[in-house]
Amino acid sequence: TVLAIFTIPAIVAGLLGYLVFRNRIKGVYFSILTQAALLVFFNFFNGQQKLINGTNGLKTDTETIFGVLAGSEGAQLAFYELSVLGLVLVYFLCRWLTTGRFGRLLVAIRDDETRVRFTGYDPTGYKVLVFGISGAIAGISGALYTVQTGIITPSAMEVAFSIEMVIWVAVGGRSTLIGAIIGTLLVRLGQTFLSEQFPEVWLFFQGALFLLVVTVLPNGLFGWARDWVIPKV
DSSP, X not given: OHHHHHHHHHHHHHHHHHHHHHTTOOTHHHHHHHHHHHHHHHHHHHTOHHHHOGGGOEEOTTOEETTEETTSHHHHHHHHHHHHHHHHHHHHHHHHHTSHHXXXXXXXXXXXXXXXXXXXXXXXXXXXXXXXHHHHHHHHHHHHHHHHHSEEOGGGGSHHHHHHHHHHHHXXXXXXXXXXXXXXXXXXXXXXXXXXXXXXXXXXXXXXXXXXXXXXXXXXXXXXXXXXXXXXX
16 A cells, blocks of 8 residues: 555556657646546546445544554654655655756756757656656655545545645745745645634635735745845845
C-alpha cells in the first residue's frame, strides 16, 4: 500500500500525460481534458457502492497502520510531522528539478514550446516526466490528507477542489515554489476564519479574493513582494 500511494498515481498520470502531450494538446484544451478525466474518475468511484462504499466514502480513523490505530493521538501527530517533512522534501525536489539545464528547458517549454522543438528537443518526454512526478506527489499528499481527516469520499475529486488549488497558487504567486506554499497557508487560514465568522457568505469572500489577486496582483503576493518589497530592503 505504501508503494502504491505514489507509484499508481505516477503511472496513471504518466499514461494520461503521454496520450495528451503526444498529440500536442495544451493550453485551454489541456485544462478541459484534465477536468473531463477528473469527472470520469469521480463518476467511477462514486458508483462503486460495494467496493469503496460509494458516496459515503471510507473511514480511516479506525484502521491500523503498522499496528497503530490511525485515529490515535500519537498517530495523528506522526502524520502531521510526516506532512511537514514531506512538504520540505517535495520543495527541495522541485527546486532541484527546476534549476540547472533541466529547469531552464522546462521554462523554455512553458514559454515557447515550438521554438524548443526547432532546437532539436522533443518536449513530450519532459512534460510526461513532470506530469508523472506531479501525480506521485499528489498521491502522497492525498494519502496523508486521508489518514488525518479520518474519511475520504469521492467529493474530494470534485472540480471545485481543483479550482481551489488554482486559487492557492494564484494568491501565493505563479511560477514560484514558495509562493504556492504561502498561498495555500493563507487561503486555508482565511477559509477557516471566514467560514466560522460568516458561514453563509464566506464563499463570496473567497471569490472576491481570487478576483482581487488576478486583477491587482497578477503575480501573487510573493511575486509582488519580490518585485516591489524585496528590492527596496
